[in-house]
Amino acid sequence: MTKVIEEEFSFPVEFADETCDLRGFIFRPAELDDEARKLPPVVFNSGFTGGVSMYGQLVGKALAGRGYRVTTYDVSGFFTNKGVRNTTKTGAQTVTNVSLEDQKTELLALIDWTRAHFGRMPAVASWAMGSVASLAAITELARSGTEQVPFYVPMSYTKLSALQGLRADRVAADAALKALDDDAAIPPFDTGTEATKLGYYPLDPATQAYVDVQLGGYTDVGGVDHWPGCSYVTAKSYKSYIAFDPEAELASVSGTFPPALIIHGKQNTLHMPAESERLYSVYPGEKGENALIIDGMEHGQQLQVDNPVFQSLISAIDDAIRTHSA
Structure with missing residues (x-):
């Protein structure tokens, strides 16, 4: 079995208003054989607050075991990068701003x-x-005409406005959240209770227990705050993420897009498979015969080292990258 080495590093990110150093992690095989040397490195970035403290360590180690060198990180404001940017104290409350624009900038820097x-x-x-x-990020690379990444693997992609359909009253929640001051503190999640119905990220009932139990376990192992790594997020987080829609720009960008493997769980009730199927229909790069909709896969419940669904997921990514890097 391939021995995997974990290393820590830092990388600079030039935001619009300041430059920060973020903490990152490398997962790599202890020794590279000739086949592994032909493989491109892989950058992995995760979902809400995510990175190494969530799926980054899982996916990173799995791909490193197959010969890849993988870099990943926690987005600014969370976990190992919690104090770097996007986190403020308001009295006794720690409030985090979630910025997908910042995540795009961070990913390009990584x-x-x-x-x-x-x-x-x-x-x-x-x-x-x-x-x-x-x-x-890859749309920006295409637009600018600079060197493009060789392969792109979006998993559980969802146009963020679509998540709002999980709320008990989508229209009322949207109006109430947009009426708040940008700096107002709201819960990280909307789980449908009176205390959380104006939360930032709506969760379907099937996912609520999994988020705390499984992802909490990942972050505990990583030696950082228990999931979700924040107590409150800003109302501005919600307003900005609803408006963040790179999919809408695809038709107007004429640059080069990388080949892609678009993956989704067939039983995912948080991010619906139809979202990745729509992305497949509009994605302008090479994308194979169809999106890979994996039977037996929910949102992330099967992302565990020994789960056969997870193993098939990693195999599919590995095969696709090798095919396009030969």
Whole structure:
């Protein structure tokens, strides 16, 4: 079995208003054989607050076990990068701003760092809201005409406005959240209770227990705050993420888009498979015969090392990258 090495590093990110260093992690095989040397490195970015403290460590180790060098990180304001940016104290409350625009900028910076460190452009694999941020990143690369990533793997992609259909009263919640001051503190999640019905991220009932139990376990292992890594988020987070829609820009960008493997769980009730099927229909790059809709896969419940669904997911990503890097 391949021995996997974990290393920590930092990389600079030039935001519109400041430059920050973010903490990142590399998962790599202890030794590279000739076949592994032909593989591109992989940048992985995850969903809400995500990165190494969530699926990054899981996917990173799994791909490193197959010969890849994987970089990943926690988005600014969360977990290992909690104090860097987007976090403020309001009295006794710690309030975090969730910015997909920042995530796009961070991902582009990590792509640059990974290319410089490993000597070639990395593939990008991403999860859920991270897939939206990564779509924005590769769209920006296409628009600018700079070097494009060699392969793109969005998993559980969802146009963020579609998530609002999970709320008990979508229209009332949207109006109430938009009426709040930008800096107002709201719960991270809307789970349909009086205390959380104006939360930032709506969860379907089937996903609520999984979020705390399974993802909490990942972050505990990582030695950082128990999921979700924040107590409150800003109302501005909701307003900005509803408006963040890189999919709407695809038709107007004429640059080069990488080949893609678009993946979704067939039983996902949080991010619906129809979302990835729609992305497949409008994505302008090579994308195979169809989106890969995996039977038996929910949102992330099967993302565990020994689960056969997870193993098939990693195999599909590995096969696709190798096919396009030969």
